Amino acid sequence: MKIIRVKDEIEGGQEALALFKDQVKQGAHVFGLATGSTPNTTYQALCQSDLDFSEAISINLDEYVGLSHNDPQSYYSYMVEHLFKQKPFKHSYLPDGTNEDADEECQRYSRIIAQNPVDFQLLGIGRNGHIGFNEPGSPFDGTTRKIKLTESTLNANARFFANEADVPRYAYSMGIGEIMQAKTILLEAYGMNKADAIQKTIEGPVTPNVPASILQKHPNVYFILDEEAASKLSK
Numbered sequence: 367m368k369i370i371r372v373k374d375e376i377e378g379g380q381e382a383l384a385l386f387k388d389q390v391k392q393g394a395h396v397f398g399l400a401t402g403s404t405p406n407t408t409y410q411a412l413c414q415s416d417l418d419f420s421e422a423i424s425i426n427l428d429e430y431v432g433l434s435h436n437d438p439q440s441y442y443s444y445m446v447e448h449l450f451k452q453k454p455f456k457h458s459y460l461p462d463g464t465n466e467d468a469d470e471e472c473q474r475y476s477r478i479i480a481q482n483p484v485d486f487q488l489l490g491i492g493r494n495g496h497i498g499f500n501e502p503g504s505p506f507d508g509t510t511r512k513i514k515l516t517e518s519t520l521n522a523n524a525r526f527f528a529n530e531a532d533v534p535r536y537a538y539s540m541g542i543g544e545i546m547q548a549k550t551i552l553l554e555a556y557g558m559n560k561a562d563a564i565q566k567t568i569e570g571p572v573t574p575n576v577p578a579s580i581l582q583k584h585p586n587v588y589f590i591l592d593e594e595a596a597s598k599l600s601k
């Protein structure tokens with residue numbers, strides 16, 4: 367596990383860009399991508415770089431159930447806005463939030479992940495330690511499935527919607543077992559409201575109560591943390 371401490375998320379974005387460049391140099395071809403506000407500066411840095419993803423594949427972690435790709439609140443729209451518009455990939459995969467047949471959609475997405483093993487996976491983290499939308503209690507060997515979002519996640523995501531009632535209650539998310547298959551993982555966290563989750567993730571016991579704690583078992587994981595997110599670490 368390598369921890370990169372940065373002053374702020376702008377510097378974090380630059381460090382993440384350096385890791386992306388390194389990955390591309392090593393031949394990485396499939397990129398696991400994340401949404402939320404955390405990766406914003408990373409995507410800005412990628413957009414301003416000379417990196418070319420036109421022959422690469424991206425696979426996103428998750429999507430809200432019920433939102434179509436055209437919905438401005440969908441994670442698909444987020445990705446177009448923050449990255450794909452400027453840096454298109456050869457293929458970009460996200461779960462289809464409009465597929466009402468959850469089993470079919472989850473199996474379809476798991477097949478895509480199995481056929482395109484992720485070289486480099488980008489992650490944010492929820493305040494309760496979730497990764498993707500794998501809420502506390504999610505199985506460590508899980509594959510893509512439909513997940514009921516917790517109150518804490520609904521509250522945290524309400525800021526992106528006009529009314530809290532508009533926040534979708536369910537999401538399709540890559541499972542922790544699939545996330546852990548990535549050859550290299552980068553988790554970024556910024557701000558005080560991530561400090562508890564980061565302390566438990568890095569120094570606490572490996573437990574499904576803190577989904578990201580399983581990263582302690584991954585052979586190749588980087589954390590980019592600002593001072594606040596790292597403030598509760600003992601070392």
Ligand code: GLP
Pocket residue numbers: 400401402403404405427428489490491492493497498499519
């Ligand atoms: C959502 C996403 C996660 C993200 C988390 C934190 O739950 N599914 O992938 O890590 O939010 O979001 P933020 O980066 O906005 O704090």
